[in-house]
Amino acid sequence: MSREDRRPRRCDCLGARRRELMVIGALAWAGTSVARALQLNERRPQVGDILVHSMGPRKGQPVRSDELVLDGPPQLAFPMDPSGLILDGLRFNEVVVVRVDPAQLDPEARAGAADGIVAYSAICTHEACTVSMWNDYEKMLVCSCHGSMFDPRARAKVVFGPAQRRLAQLPIRLEEGKIVVAGPFQGRLGPQRAS
Amino acid sequence: MKSRRWWLAAIMTLTAGTAQAYTLVTDERLRNPEPHNWLMTRGSYKGWSYSPLDQINRNNVKNLVPVWAFATGKRSGHQSPPIVNDGYMFITQPDNQVIALDARTGEELWRFQGEGPEEFSALHNTNRGVSLYEDKVYVAMLYGDLVALEAKTGKVAWTTRVANWKVGEYMTMAPLTVKGKIVVGISGGEFGVRGFIAAYDAKTGKEVWKTYTIPAPGEPGSETWRGDDWKRGGAAAWMTGNYDPETNTIYWGTGNASPWFGDQRPGDNLYTASTLALDGDTGRIKGYFQYHWNDSWDWDEMNAPMLVDYTWNGRPVKGLFKVSRNGYLYWLERLQNGGIGFVHAKPYVYQDVFASIDPKTGRPTYHPDKVPGTGKKAEFCPSLWGGKDWPFEAFNPHTRMVYIPANDNHCGFLEGKVQEYVAGKWWTGVDIPDIGFTVKKDAKSFGEIQAWNIDTGEKVWTVLYPKSMNWGSILTTAGGLVFSGGTQDRMFRAYDAVTGDLLWQFKTSSGIIAPPATYMIDGIQYVAVQAGWGVDPQFQQGLLSNLIPGWPKATTEGGVLWVFALQR
Structure with missing residues (x-):
């Protein structure tokens, strides 16, 4: 994520945008949790990391x-x-x-x-x-x-x-x-x- | 559910042809240990490091010779005394090893190798010994397990997870056996732990009680903490306590507050840098004495005071005597209600932090310019290693003297910063390269043995080591002797307990930082000690070699148990 990506953005449809973010956040959280549960984060570094x-x-x-x-x-x-x-x-x-x-x-x-x-x-x-x-x-x-x-x-x-x-x-x-x-x-x- | 995979791979070998009978260790024997055995790290519940044996004495100690030796196969600091029970000897080493030997012949009986997690890191890779009860041997693993072994075979009887190494908790002390319970405390004061002492059933390994050394909100003493500081406030309990069977009171010491700089955790910060008086059955805190409030010098007060009665200004005192890392000696009192009373204190090395000590309470005031803080550099003496670190002092009831392995003429300087807390990582408020350590370059000596008369409060004699610090626990005997290593020249020495005259010395295989012990079998008295330089003395030696031209950079590592007796 670049610095630009982290800047707050203006949005005309604030509620929808918030919901969207919440869904994305929940999915990201769930994905990370699943990955952790599967111990996918327990491998050594590889080319491209x-x-x-x-x-x-x-x-x-x-x-x-x-x-x-x-x-x-x-x-x-x-x-x-x-x-x-x-x-x-x-x-x-x-x-x-x-x-x-x-x-x-x-x-x-x-x-x-x-x-x-x-x-x-x-x-x-x-x-x-x-x-x-x-x-x-x-x-x-x-x-x-x-x-x-x-x-x-x-x-x-x-x-x-x-x-x-x-x-x-x-x-x-x-x-x-x-x-x-x-x-x-x-x-x-x-x-x-x-x- | 605890993971089993780390300890299942214990390695045991039974090399003895016929296992000899094992004498059960009872409460009665622990209360009144026989002179010919050494059943606990300091010889008795009183913590005197004293033996009534006198076959080896001031007249014949010059004839002391090694009779056998044993290579432990380990490096790093060896800090455990031989524990001896009717012919069985148990020694421990770094890397979670326990070895049982025939105390007369040196034959290996069995060996236990604990296997910790691959990613475990050890600030102090050492162990300070086993405790005994009935037919078992108890040892604390660095990575946080308490293990019970069958004394005759080394077979694992049970394992209990005590400490969580992932948050920086670990164990190095010898357990203390109290009425069928095995009592332990954790290390981790440099990692932002909340210290605790806990007792486990000797038969089953089930937790009987657990007492945190820092009170939670609402508990007595919690008013000495701000906000959530108590959660990571330190007060590790990393040395074995002493015990008073008459009142069923355990005296256990606590370490530095965390992080190191007091302005990051305003308040007295109970019970850091204190001695706790705990009920042996429940772990309830009956009383305490805090040596210095709001610690900012990394002065742990982890050693429990000795239980010794003395006379003060004509008054007999049921006493405690503490040689503190903060550079002061404390004459304390065991009160009827289980509390700890203050009697008297005086410095035994150069100390420039305390402005005064309240004669009634023992509470010090500080010179403000000697208190380091966040963004505030301050120099102070002694350095963070104190007038005496963990090595044991000893008390001889015949001479009425306390023998202290002291270090003088060294100071430190620190400047704190706010470090981000990451579980399991160093969290003191100062980086290792920024820990200031200085010595008085014109000093005639650094390490010392000091002998103090406990009733008069006067120093009687001093042995000075011009070319070494002293990290040697002391053993004193009814033979009028003081035994100690502790210097980087690998020497093991015997002194006249009355005069401090050097009577005998022997150059061993490595520096001695383990407590010596003595025992008798078949009419022969033995003195035994592990040589094996490492951990803090080694680190400090490296710093000194940068400060003093010609100071040896290193003392050779590698553990060897040496056993001595009179030449026949």
Whole structure:
């Protein structure tokens, strides 16, 4: 949905318009509920999914390339399938999206990046907490539990522990300012553990 | 209906050729534990971390040697004491593991591996031990299940869902057994939970009572909250309580208020940063003591006070003694009506937040410039880890001293912001990279062991660690000894309980942040402790290495149980 779509519209037939909206809303709600019941939102991201904000005032709306400022802060996002279903049934689907200087991207990271924008699994490889924070001095991604730092320019390799393994990268491309999944996660999601 | 899929995959192995007889754990034994056993995390309901054993003593401790060791196979912070019942030893580890060993030989008897949900995240991947009752062993899973295991086989007797990990509730403490009930409390103060303590029938796992640590509207104390703030107000109950069988009162501590900044939840915020006195049968709140109102420093007061009688100004007091994270010692009183009375308080580390303490009520006043708020940066000492975090102090009735694993010369600074609440996500009002931590760079020491005479209120001796913080729970014995690890140099040490002189030390496999225990079998006294560095001491060590040139960045991880006895 673009910004224009969200502008209030004038309507000469207000009652009918309201009913129409209510029906559309009810259908959308029912569709989402059914999809959730069927656990359709519990699949991993696929090519063609669009990244949408997972929290904040624009929750559920596409992350736009022009709202990502150079060198952070990052945004958290879930993939949304082409039908509009947000794939938030799996916590491990959440990604952290950030824009860095394309010239600083190492070749491996660049392959999955678009215009300096990179997306990584937001699930820390240490204890599975959300990598939602940003070190503004060192321009690094930071885990919200134990402070592990990951370099978004270098395929999210660990630059400060206790994590010992990089975050998986989600390859992306840009389409009309939206961030579109260009391939499956590259790497393992979350920690490796018995429990 | 609870899902079964996460725990069904428990792995059990029975490697012992013949399982030895198991002595049932009764209420009577828990009230009067035998000196040769270690039946609960702090040795007794009083919470003294004291053993009457004296075969190992100040004269011969120099001859202490390891007799066997056991690799746990786990990383992360090992924080559980060995629990010993007539030859059976039970230890727990991170990642929801329980191991039963022959306490004499170190043979593995069985192993239980809880299996949590794939997407579970752990702020503190640790466990602080089991509790015992009759023929079962009880353990709290990180992901929120309470599990009862058959003590002889490790077979699952029942599982009950206690906490909802999806909203940030989890468990790390050892349960407390009280008259046929298994009492637990939840963690989650950094995720906007509403804390609770709950009791479950030891035989069936059915809930007997559940008491929230934050009152709902209309309940006593609810007037200390604004609007809906109580719903996510914190007061997690993440450490094991102590128990007074005479009055059937459980003393249980509560953690920080949530989010961390008091101006986001105006009011005293009962019962955050408090000790609750609960009826053992019903969970009814009989009384409370709040150490600091409207907490803004992440100073949890999760440890229950010790039950210890003392003399104050010539008056015998049926007492409680609390070593607080806020940097003060509290001499409290167990009142006839179940309430908690205030007697005296004084700082044991440098603390610059309290302007005064009311001599009648114990209520502090604050220096306003030391109270961080939303958009208001403030520095304060000690830092959020406090004068002492969760490690146990100990009381020795022969020396009348309390031994405290303290940390001094560290401060913090915080500036709050409003964070959006998302269930299960970090929700403190400050991002991890913005948590300020400072040390006095010219300080001669950071970690300490302090010995205080409980009757005079005076400090008797101090051990200083120039190159480490101290995260070591203390064990004291009738042998005139104080045992403790806690330093990043992997040492396990024994001190003279009277003088504080170092009598013995041994370099173990990793840093020791688990409480030591002692027991006797076939006439031989053993001292046992798990080494296994991790969680907060590890995180803090990383911060320190950025502040102090030459500070080691890391201490090696990996769990090993060490068992010592006198050389023969």
